[in-house]
Amino acid sequence: MKINEKLTKPITEVNYLRAENVDRYRVIIRYFYEQYEKIQYWLYKEDVFEAMIQTGLFPNYTLDQCQSDLSSLTEWKNLIAIQDTSKVTSIEEFKNRKYRYQLSEYTIEIERMTLKLENLQVEGASLEPTLLERIQYQIMCIETLQDASMLEIHTWWKDLNANFIRLNQNYQDYIRTLNSAKAEEMMKTESFLLFKEKIISYLRNFVKGLQEHAMILEDYIQNIPFETIVILIEKAVNYEMSIPRMDDKIQKQDIYDNFMARWDSIYSWFVGKNGISEVNRMSDITNEIIRKITRYAQQIGELQNQGANRAEEYKHISDLFGKCQDLNQAHKMSALFFGVDKPLHMQAIHNRNTDSIDSGVYEEEITYYALEPRTRVATVKTKRQPAQDYNLEKEQQRLEILEHKQAQNEKLKNYIQDGVVDFEKIDILDGESRKILLSWLSEGLNDVSKTAKTDDGRDFYIDDSNLKTIEVKCEDGIFVMPSYRICFKR
Template sequence: MKPLTEVKYLNADNVSRYRCIMRIFFDNYEKLHYWLYQEDVFEALKRDPHFEDYRMEQCQQDLAMLTEWKNLNTIQDTRKVASIEEFKNKKFRYQMSEYSVEIERLVIRLENLFVEGASLEPTLLERIRRNVERFPAMAEKDTGEVYTWWTDLNNDFVRLNQNYQDYIRDLNSVKAEKMMQTKEFLVFKDHLIDYLRNFIKGLQRNVGAIDEELRLLPDEIKQRIFDKIVDYELSIPRMDVEVSRGKISEKTIGRYQSIYDWFVRENGQENEAAKLFDATNDIIRRITRYAAQISEKNAMGANRREEYRKVAEMFMKCKDIREAHKMSAMVFGLEQPFHIKGDLIRETDSMNQSVYEEMPLDIKLKPRVRTYREKTNRSAIRESTEDKKEARKRILEKQREEMEKIQALEQDGRIDFANLPVIEPRIREILLKWLSNAVEDSTSMARTERGRRYFLDRSREQEKCVIHCEDGNLTMPHFQIVFQEEVK
């Protein structure tokens, strides 16, 4: 709750002098030249025409004020003192304080805020995914390598989070809204949409993999990695700073939890990645809507005078009235056209699709007379008993093969979803149907298609398991189907 006196120089009466002095100190700090004399500061200011009338007394007062505000640290220089009088007239060396260094860095960032700007980088998502995939391997590495990997992961995550918030904020600003309503916006509209869609593809490719890696990561491996990070932090020598193991551990776990909450969706709660996906799609829809409005506005306000003049010249070049009638039919349409209306099913809703690219619609015209009757074709009744028997035989054979495959998965009268081998999609459908029937029953019991009774064991429902299928992997609760009857 204490006031920050270190920022007073940014808004004081002589702010132009204070800020220039602090910038001189910061530029030298960047060059590893930490200590400056009063004469060094004075000479640097005098090189600027703005400080042509600047005096040494003013420089001394300014340095004293900055020292009082704790922006500068001072130490008396006694190396070249030759008399008591020189010792009394203290000659100081000045150095920036830690707060001042960070304040100047912040000011420089604010000065370049609209120059640098923000961006959406799919490469950050890929780097985060690769680092998250290295979680299990890091448990066996030494503390130095683990700390470097952990620092890279956190830096990428911070950049991703800050960049997406700044970029989405810029696109939702009042300035962006006004620009989207101008004709100039149409020039780079497609480029902006491609940029956003490319980022969405990066989201779709990486977020799901990161989600699964973080959810399936064992607590034991996480704790071993956290301990190595804390050990390395404690081994770093620090000046005048005391750190406890509890605080460092709390900070490390908090950073991991932030990454976990950003990518993982739990208990139906929307994570930050899903919010970013929705926000990006909403911006694309808004850009498209504004572009369509601008195009319609331009079309409504177009000047048709030159078009009419050109058409009139074409009419004047016609040889006779018959050719003029043909020209009129082409320009204005037929005078009495026939309209045939049909129940046409379009394959696309694109407004750019030509009529000639549409599929034709066949219309059967019937005579308009009362005596017209549609001709009926006589056909014999076909005997399809053999075809039905053959089809039934194929269905039963397929069911028998499926049951044999399912029976092969059964061990001691039960099917454990956590211990299944790689299965076919059809076998997975049957097992999930049995599972659904038992879940819907209040007693968790049901029967198979062949009447075999089974019970759904939900004792380990809180655990997760992965079913490996030929067409992908399915993560689900750990269920077991327990049969009450033997195979008939």
């Protein structure tokens, strides 16, 4: 057994599994991991805060608490924070330091360890087209497996799932390494040019294999009868149930649902839903990486060649200037090399009949441009006009506002039953009324005595006894909130 520094040093990345606010930390890391599975590596704190609120587990969660949790996870090296300066337009915005966050490699492996039921394999990232060949062979064997034994069908099912998981996992890991911050820095170095062609060739071979097998698989999977899949999965489930186990008894329905969900993932991966499959996304992402690698390599090449023969060029230009016969010829030579010192520009050319760059000035139509004198004596006389009367428009606008406000008050009366607005008993809530009710609720909760007044002077207080999480049906979706009650004083 070899003892080294890595073995004896503490692993701070596991602190989030046993910290005081472990419930919040676990949910945040799981959200980052699910987005990482979708190849969405960088997230802002606003994205994390919205996801935490949508869970319904933290109704009083604030943006400041989210920032504190992200800072703790960054300090424990679970997250990698990089300041986003791409949209900074002022010094104040730069000082506020808006960060993007990414999972660290240690945390990814730790989170995979916590997902034992998903049986994710942690292995070296690579893109092997042979996995696509195996999956194609196993999918095309479905017709011959209907009369096979349960053992053969179970073995086929296990091999198909193992190859599919390896393909998906290896691709995600490999793409993540190419999109990591370390890879971004490496692509900007000159040493990257040595194996740039190998990476591009490797990715293109994978895309080629993907296009060859994916189209065949898509067409073949679409034509497989669903009844055939159900029969095969039922036989695989029956064999799984026949295996003697010493641990807790598993439910047959759970295994069946798991197997059907896996087949649905395979179907969505190759065929897709709504015309978009994971194969198409994978091809687009790979092509984008190839373009990015080529762009970086081109920039490095331009920087290398920028000062290659500049000294010889300057020497040759100085020789040409030395051969000029007079100063006028030297001026012409300077205009040729460095451009005209004071060029003339054509202005006031409007409404061109053609966008051709070969069209000359004399071929264009004449444009007239009105000039005004710049002297203080000659001024343009202004025409006096009487002030316009907008009283009618103002009265019409006032009546429209009053009519709209009266209609909104009628809507609000429907939500007030016996002087109480009970969000739990509301059948359906429109968007404008929801905005007003939530503003009342916010004003009441911000007060120490939890009382406030409406715009028309009605007093109310907030009843927060027996709080629980409820779902309010709205015209534009489902609104999850605590079961507050707005009670009006008589």
